[in-house]
Amino acid sequence: MSNNSVLILQTLLGKEITNSPSAVSNWLRPIFTLVEKGHIIAEYTVRQEMTNAAGKLHGGIIACIIDDLMGTTVFTLDRDFFMSTINLSIDYLFGGQLGDVVLAHCEITREGKNIVNVTCKLYNKATQKLIAHGTSNLVTTSTPKIM
Amino acid sequence: MSNNSVLILQTLLGKEITNSPSAVSNWLRPIFTLVEKGHIIAEYTVRQEMTNAAGKLHGGIIACIIDDLMGTTVFTLDRDFFMSTINLSIDYLFGGQLGDVVLAHCEITREGKNIVNVTCKLYNKATQKLIAHGTSNLVTTSTPKIM
Amino acid sequence: MSNNSVLILQTLLGKEITNSPSAVSNWLRPIFTLVEKGHIIAEYTVRQEMTNAAGKLHGGIIACIIDDLMGTTVFTLDRDFFMSTINLSIDYLFGGQLGDVVLAHCEITREGKNIVNVTCKLYNKATQKLIAHGTSNLVTTSTPKIM
Amino acid sequence: MSNNSVLILQTLLGKEITNSPSAVSNWLRPIFTLVEKGHIIAEYTVRQEMTNAAGKLHGGIIACIIDDLMGTTVFTLDRDFFMSTINLSIDYLFGGQLGDVVLAHCEITREGKNIVNVTCKLYNKATQKLIAHGTSNLVTTSTPKIM
Numbered sequence: 017m018s019n020n021s022v023l024i025l026q027t028l029l030g031k032e033i034t035n036s037p038s039a040v041s042n043w044l045r046p047i048f049t050l051v052e053k054g055h056i057i058a059e060y061t062v063r064q065e066m067t068n069a070a071g072k073l074h075g076g077i078i079a080c081i082i083d084d085l086m087g088t089t090v091f092t093l094d095r096d097f098f099m100s101t102i103n104l105s106i107d108y109l110f111g112g113q114l115g116d117v118v119l120a121h122c123e124i125t126r127e128g129k130n131i132v133n134v135t136c137k138l139y140n141k142a143t144q145k146l147i148a149h150g151t152s153n154l155v156t157t158s159t160p161k162i163m
Numbered sequence: 164m165s166n167n168s169v170l171i172l173q174t175l176l177g178k179e180i181t182n183s184p185s186a187v188s189n190w191l192r193p194i195f196t197l198v199e200k201g202h203i204i205a206e207y208t209v210r211q212e213m214t215n216a217a218g219k220l221h222g223g224i225i226a227c228i229i230d231d232l233m234g235t236t237v238f239t240l241d242r243d244f245f246m247s248t249i250n251l252s253i254d255y256l257f258g259g260q261l262g263d264v265v266l267a268h269c270e271i272t273r274e275g276k277n278i279v280n281v282t283c284k285l286y287n288k289a290t291q292k293l294i295a296h297g298t299s300n301l302v303t304t305s306t307p308k309i310m
Numbered sequence: 311m312s313n314n315s316v317l318i319l320q321t322l323l324g325k326e327i328t329n330s331p332s333a334v335s336n337w338l339r340p341i342f343t344l345v346e347k348g349h350i351i352a353e354y355t356v357r358q359e360m361t362n363a364a365g366k367l368h369g370g371i372i373a374c375i376i377d378d379l380m381g382t383t384v385f386t387l388d389r390d391f392f393m394s395t396i397n398l399s400i401d402y403l404f405g406g407q408l409g410d411v412v413l414a415h416c417e418i419t420r421e422g423k424n425i426v427n428v429t430c431k432l433y434n435k436a437t438q439k440l441i442a443h444g445t446s447n448l449v450t451t452s453t454p455k456i457m
Numbered sequence: 458m459s460n461n462s463v464l465i466l467q468t469l470l471g472k473e474i475t476n477s478p479s480a481v482s483n484w485l486r487p488i489f490t491l492v493e494k495g496h497i498i499a500e501y502t503v504r505q506e507m508t509n510a511a512g513k514l515h516g517g518i519i520a521c522i523i524d525d526l527m528g529t530t531v532f533t534l535d536r537d538f539f540m541s542t543i544n545l546s547i548d549y550l551f552g553g554q555l556g557d558v559v560l561a562h563c564e565i566t567r568e569g570k571n572i573v574n575v576t577c578k579l580y581n582k583a584t585q586k587l588i589a590h591g592t593s594n595l596v597t598t599s600t601p602k603i604m
Binding site: 315330331332333334335336337358359360361362363364368369370371373374375376377378385392394395396397398399400401402406453 | 477478479480481482483484489507508510511514516517518520521522523524525528531532539541542543544545546547548549552561577
Binding site for chain 4: 249250277298300302
């Protein structure tokens, strides 16, 4: 299913994101490989500044990727008002390394008028191992979306 | 209570962290204002690159701050092996703005030999409002800590 | 601070609950020892039917106690509409035994018009050890409360 | 894949569980419809004592069903030692009613030697709507399993 928000994001398919209104998206540099209403697949390359003291992909960056992509996935619902994250819950299953490509699948699990539930899974693209999965609930705010 | 790890971190009190072995810590630039075994208080200033599409403090950065400070707080236990994060759960209560100073209180709630439970609360320093609170469980790995 | 809902619950202080409109409350048999707006302390005795295959207090019953007491604590806000639980997150820190008395402290952490955040901590009354802590978010529904 | 624990549970397929070593299982009365290593499907009928003050399926009972079935699913791994739940995180998506049959799908998501990650989804059997989904992490203890 398509709408204005989906169409905007689809023009970015296959390109590294560097010009998002979200400064954090620009830092994470996702490449969208699929954009539908309520469903996005994106890739991220683990850079040195995303690592922890052990030189591995930092758990906080995993959380950041999940939360940011959830925001973009909720954007594909093409609603008139911003949604605000109520909570975020993540399980960490396998580690990631510098240079790894991380594949993120993000989907709307429940699309309520007031509350939206989203799930996101992160895989190692090369090994297909599940790195982490997360769920989040968002609530509609009274702040209108500009674009 | 003091130990080598606490003493190392205490030398950094009051200074912006820019030389941590964690690249993510260096990006977040915490200023530690209290360091004890199992307890750290740190401050962070919300920079433009930490904001979302609405220009507010990004939820993923909140998660990143919490996860990173939890890692540092677990470091104060002065253990011989790295600990790995099992899960992270965050509730978002109030928004943050560009330029806000965020006060983070992080504490070990349960210090098991195998599993450690940590909680972290983020406040707006000026208004004292609770921005977010999170909990995490970590497990001892077989990877020795270098320093 | 007092209101009708608080007053109703305060008449039950010190008595085992067996006549709640919540069938689950009646099964759990809490004894309220403190009831204020947004804050309840209650006690529960671990019965045989609350145990798991290892003969210990069942994690699902801990979840049930936390969720049920959160509902009662939200009731003390004396709102006109039912609130519905969005999510529940629990960390298990120590086990409980048959016959143990469990002390539950439940508090409203954030009282928004639309979203309410609640935290609950369960202690072993005799040893004061923290058994579990949980957080939950609830959303206002359009279903009017009857009493 | 089969093992002793799976074989024991498979003898119970299609029957209401009333003789489990877990007292809580006996109270919840699951009917297993599929039992494999790391994967169980079970059905539960919502009884009056499982309802909340609004007469709906109580969120605490949903948590209890999820946690209890996760324990049984971990049992199918046929390990020598009990596993202990570290945390439980649940999202509530749709309500359940008295008399509803709830279908629960529970799976091991990651089977580590020390830490096991489990997910469970609850559906309304008649409408196929997702009522709730949860994830949990468990850790191996040093308590030997008896059977």
